[in-house]
Amino acid sequence: MVQEKNNTGGQSRRNFLKSGAMAAAGFMIVPRHVLGGKGYTAPSDRLIVAGIGVGGKGESDIHEFSKGKADIAFLCDVDEKRAATSVKRFPKAKFYKDFREMLDKEHKNFDAVSVSTPDHNHAIQAMAAMQLGKHVYVQKPLTHDIYEARKLTEAAKKYKVVTQMGNQGSSGDGVRQLMDWYRAGIVGDVHTVHVWTNRPVWPQGIPWSDQKAEVPKTLDWNLWLGTAPYTDYVEKLVPFNWRGWWEYGTGALGDMGCHLIEPPFRVLGLGYPSDVECSVGSVYVDEFKRGYFPKSCPPSSHVTMTFKTPKGDVKMHWMDGGIQPTRPEELGPNEVMGDGGNGVIFEGSKGKMMCGTYGINPQLLPTSRTAGTKVPQTIDRVPEGHYLQWVNACIAGYGKNELSSPFEIAGPLTETILMGNLAIRSFDIQKPRADGRGFDYPGRYIKLLWDGQDMKITNFDDANQFVKRTYRQGWTLGA
Structure with a gap:
């Protein structure tokens, strides 16, 4: 006891x-x-x-x-x-x-x-x-x-x-229904998962404002910054737009991943990913260059992670900024995919299943299978709520x-989500070329290999700077 x-x-x-x-x-x-x-x-x-x-x-x-x-x-x-x-x-x-x-x-x-x-x-x-x-x-x-x-x-x-x-x-019924279907073998062994969101709905892929603003009288700006480096207050960062800046937020993936990646993470019993790769959307600046704003999360991204499971590898595709996966053939032309702006699709050896944000509205594909498929309930529901x-x-x-x-x-779910952000941030690591002509981006177009137990990328050390931040002086994690 x-x-x-x-x-x-x-x-x-x-x-x-x-x-x-x-x-x-x-x-x-x-x-x-x-x-x-x-x-x-x-x-x-x-x-x-x-x-x-x-x-x-x-x-x-x-x-x-x-x-x-x-x-x-x-x-x-x-x-x-x-x-x-x-x-x-x-x-x-x-x-x-x-x-x-x-x-x-x-x-x-x-x-x-x-x-x-x-x-x-x-x-x-x-x-x-x-x-x-x-x-x-x-x-x-x-x-x-x-x-x-x-x-x-x-x-x-x-x-x-x-x-x-x-x-x-x-705590919802949706993710538990997905678990019941999976445990009953309705879709077989899942090998691919597609997860998507229409977030961000706040500015990303932009330069930090150079316009210093007056701090609202009701706000203690220094306390709000907390662990982050000190910077002058700028308009519209608080209370919501901080999500698009790496010093404070975790972008679309951090915001929505815990709601959308949680169903496959739980249903499939996933652990730490073994590798991750990504591509990110560009911001147009002029005809000669793409925007380079490493302090700001990108406007869109596609992250692919591999998980090793007893039933084989599982590939998880994360897409944000309005990017969506190819529509399943089993889904009718006028049927909504996921909940529209967000969703999850599981592809298994015997079939597919789908849900919206929070695991709501779980369905088998084609959706006509849903109502007629009865399986034992293997996990208790949570009537009192989360x-x-x-x-x-x-x-x-x-x-x-x-x-x-x-x-x-x-904790492990959050680590998995932040692994995607590590790849996104590594994409914009910039290093001067040896000949002095421009820059190279060594974190792009490669697969990052992850040692989950030791929290370490093993094939590109520069990426490990994103595993742990250095806090502003005076702030520590624990006594």
């Missing part, structure tokens, strides 16, 4: 309540780790949650948690304007701008943390919470870098905390409840 970490420093329940800390923070319920001492689990307890990043998606995340046995007790956001709706919705919650200050001052007063910030700060925030023994829910992608994903995966096990990544489709599954698992305690996207699954 796993015992929960006691963060009260041996303080009794009576003395803790006498301290007045709960009243000062506006709490109505004592955090569950305080009640009864070390190892105590009470089914009637409620989960006390602190949110880091509570505007936009973070706002909807903590709202979903509050529908279950969770109380939102602390709110943290670098932008007071973005956080305003959450502040209004949870008036008893105490507000902070700096997550480090919140964790330092309040860690004895909550059980779990929700992280929904730009990608480049996910890892430091989640790690800091886990090292305090807090359960964590982290928006997708789990991390910005491959190295960070590996470290968070290891930390979840080390600190024995309940974890979940915010790829809601992993958010409450995590809340309930936190209340039950580490190792008690099954989760759809714990870091032991979400």
Whole structure:
């Protein structure tokens, strides 16, 4: 039986309540780790949650948690304007701008943390919470870098905390139906997977603005930058367009890959890819040259990864920027492929199957086969949904409840997705030619060989710079 970490420093329940800390923070319920001492689990307890990043998606995340046995007790956001709706919705919650200050001052007063910030700060925030023994829910992608994903995966096990990544489709019925079909042998052994998205829907493949702008009064720009190098504030980067810049975001693949690659990753039981190659879309500058903007994600890309499985190699094709695979012959001319802008197609030795984003609307091809194909249900559904599954698992305690996207699954999935980004970024590595005439691009038009265990490209060392970033001075991954 796993015992929960006691963060009260041996303080009794009576003395803790006498301290007045709960009243000062506006709490109505004592955090569950305080009640009864070390190892105590009470089914009637409620989960006390602190949110880091509570505007936009973070706002909807903590709202979903509050529908279950969770109380939102602390709110943290670098932008007071973005956080305003959450502040209004949870008036008893105490507000902070700096997550480090919140964790330092309040860690004895909550059980779990929700992280929904730009990608480049996910890892430091989640790690800091886990090292305090807090359960964590982290928006997708789990991390910005491959190295960070590996470290968070290891930390979840080390600190024995309940974890979940915010790829809601992993709790949906769709991916489970695909698993049932595959396990029943309906499509045979899958050898090829096509995954596509119409993202980005934000600017990519553009130069960084040279127009310095005034920082909004409600935004702490230095805290927003976090681990990223310092730069002057520019218009329209916040709250959304940061996704198209490598210093902060992970492009279309990082944004949508956790929703779209998750079904084949889970259905086929994939691990680390063995190799990756790619091509990227160009930006027109003038008749003599293609745009070269290595700080910005490309406007489109096609990434191909190979996975070694007991049933043979699986080739996965990722396409973004509106690029789509060839339409299957089994799909009628007026039938929608995937969900239109996004989708997944599995090609097996006996047939094909298809789904949309989050694994929704799973279908066999031709689609007329879907309704008439009945197979045993091999995996339980998640009637409470993705958010409450995590809340309930936190209340039950580490190792008690099954989760759809714990870091032991979400970590390797994120590493796989970021492998694609490593190839995309390697495509634009620029080196001066020996004769001084122009540049070469040694990362293009080659296949990168990946040692997943050691997180290393073995045939092009320059690509390994994208496995792990160097943080800005003052920021570290963990204590």
